[in-house]
Amino acid sequence: MADSKITIALAGNPNSGKTTLFNALTGSNQFVGNWPGVTVEKKEGRLKGHKDVMIEDLPGIYSLSPYTTEEVVSRNFLVDENPDGILNIVDGTNLERNLYLTTQLLELGIPVVVAVNMADLIEKNGDKIDLKKLSKELGVEVISISALKGTGIMEAAEAALKAAEAKKNAKPIKFAKDVEGALTDIEGLLGGVPAHLKRWFAVKLFERDDKLPENVAALAPKAEEIITKIENAHDDDSESIITNERYEWIASALKGTYGKKGAGELSVSDKIDKIVTNRWLALPIFFCVMWLVYYVSVTTVGTFVTDWTNDGLFGDGYYLFGNGREEYTEAMNEYYAANVWTDEVTANVQKAADAGITGADEILAAIEDGDYEAFDEAYGFYGAELDEKADGAYSISDTVDTALGEDAELPANEDYGNWVPGVPVLVENLLDAINCNDFLKSLILDGIIAGVGAVLGFVPQMFVLFAFLAFLESCGYMARIAFVMDRIFRKFGLSGKSFIPVLIGTGCGVPGVMASRTIENERDRRMTIMTTTFIPCGAKLPIIALITSALFKGASWVAPSAYFLGIGAIIISGIILKKTKMFAGDPAPFVMELPAYHWPTVGNILRSMWERGWSFIKKAGSIILLSSIVIWAGSTFGWTDGAFGWNPDLELEDSVLGAFGNGIKWIFAPLGFDDIKATIATVMGLVAKEEVVGVFGVLDFEGLTALAGYAFLAFNLLCAPCFAAIGAIKREMNSAKWTWFAIGYQCLLAYVVAFIIFQLGSLVTGAGNIFGGIIAIALVAGIIWLLVRPYKEATTLQTAKA
Amino acid sequence: MMPLTIADRGVEYTIRKIGGNSEVRQHLADLGFVVGGNVSVINEVNGNLIVNVKESRVAIGKELATRIMI
Numbered sequence: 070m071a072d073s074k075i076t077i078a079l080a081g082n083p084n085s086g087k088t089t090l091f092n093a094l095t096g097s098n099q100f101v102g103n104w105p106g107v108t109v110e111k112k113e114g115r116l117k118g119h120k121d122v123m124i125e126d127l128p129g130i131y132s133l134s135p136y137t138t139e140e141v142v143s144r145n146f147l148v149d150e151n152p153d154g155i156l157n158i159v160d161g162t163n164l165e166r167n168l169y170l171t172t173q174l175l176e177l178g179i180p181v182v183v184a185v186n187m188a189d190l191i192e193k194n195g196d197k198i199d200l201k202k203l204s205k206e207l208g209v210e211v212i213s214i215s216a217l218k219g220t221g222i223m224e225a226a227e228a229a230l231k232a233a234e235a236k237k238n239a240k241p242i243k244f245a246k247d248v249e250g251a252l253t254d255i256e257g258l259l260g261g262v263p264a265h266l267k268r269w270f271a272v273k274l275f276e277r278d279d280k281l282p283e284n285v286a287a288l289a290p291k292a293e294e295i296i297t298k299i300e301n302a303h304d305d306d307s308e309s310i311i312t313n314e315r316y317e318w319i320a321s322a323l324k325g326t327y328g329k330k331g332a333g334e335l336s337v338s339d340k341i342d343k344i345v346t347n348r349w350l351a352l353p354i355f356f357c358v359m360w361l362v363y364y365v366s367v368t369t370v371g372t373f374v375t376d377w378t379n380d381g382l383f384g385d386g387y388y389l390f391g392n393g394r395e396e397y398t399e400a401m402n403e404y405y406a407a408n409v410w411t412d413e414v415t416a417n418v419q420k421a422a423d424a425g426i427t428g429a430d431e432i433l434a435a436i437e438d439g440d441y442e443a444f445d446e447a448y449g450f451y452g453a454e455l456d457e458k459a460d461g462a463y464s465i466s467d468t469v470d471t472a473l474g475e476d477a478e479l480p481a482n483e484d485y486g487n488w489v490p491g492v493p494v495l496v497e498n499l500l501d502a503i504n505c506n507d508f509l510k511s512l513i514l515d516g517i518i519a520g521v522g523a524v525l526g527f528v529p530q531m532f533v534l535f536a537f538l539a540f541l542e543s544c545g546y547m548a549r550i551a552f553v554m555d556r557i558f559r560k561f562g563l564s565g566k567s568f569i570p571v572l573i574g575t576g577c578g579v580p581g582v583m584a585s586r587t588i589e590n591e592r593d594r595r596m597t598i599m600t601t602t603f604i605p606c607g608a609k610l611p612i613i614a615l616i617t618s619a620l621f622k623g624a625s626w627v628a629p630s631a632y633f634l635g636i637g638a639i640i641i642s643g644i645i646l647k648k649t650k651m652f653a654g655d656p657a658p659f660v661m662e663l664p665a666y667h668w669p670t671v672g673n674i675l676r677s678m679w680e681r682g683w684s685f686i687k688k689a690g691s692i693i694l695l696s697s698i699v700i701w702a703g704s705t706f707g708w709t710d711g712a713f714g715w716n717p718d719l720e721l722e723d724s725v726l727g728a729f730g731n732g733i734k735w736i737f738a739p740l741g742f743d744d745i746k747a748t749i750a751t752v753m754g755l756v757a758k759e760e761v762v763g764v765f766g767v768l769d770f771e772g773l774t775a776l777a778g779y780a781f782l783a784f785n786l787l788c789a790p791c792f793a794a795i796g797a798i799k800r801e802m803n804s805a806k807w808t809w810f811a812i813g814y815q816c817l818l819a820y821v822v823a824f825i826i827f828q829l830g831s832l833v834t835g836a837g838n839i840f841g842g843i844i845a846i847a848l849v850a851g852i853i854w855l856l857v858r859p860y861k862e863a864t865t866l867q868t869a870k871a
Numbered sequence: 872m873m874p875l876t877i878a879d880r881g882v883e884y885t886i887r888k889i890g891g892n893s894e895v896r897q898h899l900a901d902l903g904f905v906v907g908g909n910v911s912v913i914n915e916v917n918g919n920l921i922v923n924v925k926e927s928r929v930a931i932g933k934e935l936a937t938r939i940m941i
Binding site for chain 2: 131132134136137160162163164165166169306308309312313316335338339342343346347348351548549551552553555556559564655658659660661662663664665
C-alpha cells in the first residue's frame with residue numbers, strides 16, 4: 070500500500086560515507102534510475118528487515134543552495150515529495166563543514182536524525198566529541214556510527230524511522246535577533262504555503278534564491294524592503310549573512326562539544342599528498358600507477374580470462390583447471406611432427422625462407438620449435454603466400470590439408486584431462502539433437518552466439534580494469550589525479566575533472582562517458598562527452614594489434630601512436646571547440662574536496678565494478694544482439710548464381726552486406742581504403758569496435774598499403790564510437806541535437822585526419838595525386854587557423870540576460 | 872591583504888575577503904570558505920592549491936585561489 074509506506078531521505082556531504090551507509094542499509098534491494106529530466110543518478114532501496122520503508126539516497130551535496138543540479142534535485146525532493154524523515158550522515162572528522170548542510174535540513178520541518186560517521190576515528194586521534202551535547206544543541210537525535218564497519222547503522226536507521234513515525238519535526242536553528250525578526254516578517258507574507266515549510270521558504274526568500282516555486286517567488290518584491298534593511302545593517306549581502314550565521318551557530322554549538330588536540334598538524338593523508346601531488350613526482354607516480362593497472366588488467370590477468378572466454382567458453386572448449394592441456398599439446402605436437410612437418414614440407418618452407426617470402430621464416434621457426442599452435446598461427450597468416458609465389462613451388466598446402474582435413478585422425482580434446490566443451494559446441498550439439506533446421510541453427514550459432522560472444526569476451530578484462538579504477542576512485546587517488554591534471558587540461562579548454570572520464574574511457578567508452586557526470590559545468594561536460602571516446606578503448610586494441618602485425622610487421626611504434634592520436638584529437642578538439650561560440654568562456658574554476666586517503670571496502674569496489682560492467686553487458690544484450698542479427702542476415706542473404714536467397718556459405722561480395730559495402734565504399738576512396746571489406750569493417754565497427762577484426766581477419770592485406778592501413782586505423786579509432794557508447798552519449802547529453810552534433814563532429818574529424826594522413830603520406834612516398842595533396846594541405850591550414858584564431862568572447866551570459 | 876596563492880605553506884591565515892560572482896562565492900562558502908574562517912595551504916602544484924579549511928582538504932584552482940584574500 071502506497072500510503073502505509075515510509076520514505077526516509079538519506080542526505081549528506083560527498084565523501085561522508087553516504088554510499089557505504091546506503092549499501093549497508095539496503096543490501097541488494099536497490100533500484101537505480103535517473104532523477105526526472107536530469108542525468109543525476111537516483112537510487113532508492115528497501116531498508117533491510119523493513120519491507121515498508123524506502124530509503125531514498127539523495128546526491129552527495131554540501132548545501133541546499135540552487136547552484137548545482139544535485140542540490141536542486143535534492144531540495145525539490147525534500148520540499149515536493151515530503152519524505153517522512155531525513156537521515157543525515159555527517160563526517161565526524163570534519164564536523165564543522167558537514168553540519169552546515171544539517172542546519173539547512175533542520176529548516177525543512179521534517180523529522181531529522183543525525184548519524185555521526187567515523188566517530189571511532191575521532192576518539193582514536195585523541196580528540197573528543199560529546200554527542201549528547203551535540204544532540205541537545207541540534208534538537209534532534211544524534212547517533213554514532215561507522216559506515217565502514219557497519220556499527221550503529223541499524224540503530225540510526227531505526228531512530229530515523231521512529232522519529233518519522235512520531236512526526237517529531239526538527240526545529241530550525243536560531244539566527245541573530247534582527248535576522249530572526251526579518252524572517253518572521255517574511256513568514257507573515259507567506260500565506261499559501263504549508264505551515265512546516267514556512268521557515269524554509271522565508272530563509273530562501275531572504276537569500277534571494279532564484280529557484281523558488283512561482284507563488285513564493287511572486288512575494289519577492291514585497292520581501293525586498295525587509296531584506297535591504299538587514300543588509301544595510303550588516304553591510305553584507307543577504308546570502309552571505311545567512312551563511313555566516315550558520316557557521317557562527319555551528320562554531321558556538323561545537324564549543325565544548327568537540328575538542329581537537331592535533332590542530333594544525335599534518336595528517337597522514339597530508340603527508341601522502343606532499344609526495345603524490347608533488348610538482349615533480351606527481352606525473353611519474355601517476356604513469357607508474359596506470360602502467361601497473363594496465364599491465365595487470367590487459368596483459369596478464371585480463372588476457373588470461375579473456376582468452377579463456379573467447380577460445381574456451383565461447384570457442385571450442387577448455388580444460389577445467391588446465392587439467393589435460395599439457396598432455397593434449399604434447400600429443401598434438403607429436404601428431405604434427407609425424408604427419409604435417411614432413412621432410413618435403415620442411416624443405417619447401419626452408420626454400421621459401423631462403424627466397425625471402427614473407428612469413429616463411431616464422432613458419433620455419435614454428436616447425437623447428439615443434440610448436441603446433443605457433444605453426445597454425447603462422448600458417449594461417451602466411452600459408453597463402455607460399456601457394457602463390459613462384460607458381461606454387463613452395464606450396465605446402467596439400468600435405469597440411471590432408472593431415473589436418475576432415476578425415477584425419479587428430480588427437481581429440483576430450484581424450485585428455487577434464488575437457489569442457491564451449492557454449493557454441495554445446496548449443497550446436499543440442500540443436501543437432503533436436504533436428505533444428507539449418508537457417509535457425511545458423512542464426513543462433515553464427516548470428517547470436519558469435520556476435521554477442523565476441524563482445525562478452527571483453528567483459529572479464531573490463532571487470533578487472535573497473536575493479537582497479539574503482540579502487541583508485543574510492544581510496545581518494547582519482548581526485549588527486551584530477552587536481553594534478555587540471556593545470557594541463559586547462560591549457561586546452563578542459564578542466565581536470567575531464568581527465569577521469571578519459572581515463573575510464575581507456576577501458577570502455579560507455580562508463581567513461583557516464584563518468585562525465587561529476588562535471589558541474591554543462592559546457593565543460595558536453596565537451597568532455599564529445600572527446601572522451603577519442604581515446605582507444607579496450608575494444609579498439611584488437612584493431613590496433615591486427616593492423617600492427619599485418620601491415621607494420623609488429624612495429625612497436627604503432628600502438629603508442631594510436632594513443633597519441635587519441636590524445637591529440639582530444640587536445641585539438643578542446644582548443645577548436647573552445648573557440649566556437651557554443652563553448653566560449655573559460656572552463657569552470659576547479660574546486661573539489663579531496664577525501665582523506667583510506668582503504669575502500671571490498672564490497673564497495675565490487676559493487677562499483679559490477680555497476681559499470683553491467684551497464685556494458687546490458688548493452689551487449691540489447692543493441693549488440695540486435696545488430697549482430699542484422700549483420701548475420703546481411704551476410705547470409707544474397708545472390709547465389711544470380712538468384713537471391715539464403716545461403717550460409719555466401720562469399721561476402723555476393724551478400725546484401727557486400728552489396729551495401731560496394732555501394733558506399735566510394736566514401737572512403739579519398740582515405741585510401743575503397744575496399745568492400747574495409748568499408749564493411751568500418752560499418753561493423755559501429756556495432757562494436759572489435760567486430761572490425763572479425764571482418765578483417767580474413768582480409769587479404771595485399772589490397773591495402775601500409776599507408777592506407779594506417780588511415781583506416783586512424784578513421785576507425787576516431788570516428789563515431791560503437792552503438793553502446795553512442796547510447797551513453799545520448800543519455801548523458803540528454804538531447805538528440807547534441808548527440809547528433811557529437812557524432813557528426815567525431816566522424817568529420819576522423820575523416821579529415823585520415824584524409825590528411827593518406828593524401829600527404831602519398832605525396833611524400835610519391836604515389837599521391839596533386840589534387841588530393843592540395844586539399845590535404847588546405848585542410849591542415851584550416852585546422853591550424855582554427856587552433857590559433859582568437860577566443861570568442863563568452864556571449865552566452867549576455868544573451869541570456871538580454 | 873594578499874591572495875591565497877602567495878600564502879606560505881603550513882601557516883594558518885584568516886580569510887578577509889572573497890571575490891567573484893555570487894555563485895562562486897556561495898559554492899566556496901558551502902565548502903567552508905567564509906570570511907573570518909581559517910585556512911592553510913597544504914600543497915601547491917603550478918598555482919593550484921590543496922588547502923585545509925574547516926578540517927577538510929579542498930583542491931582549488933589558481934583562478935579561485937586568487938579571489939580568496941587573506
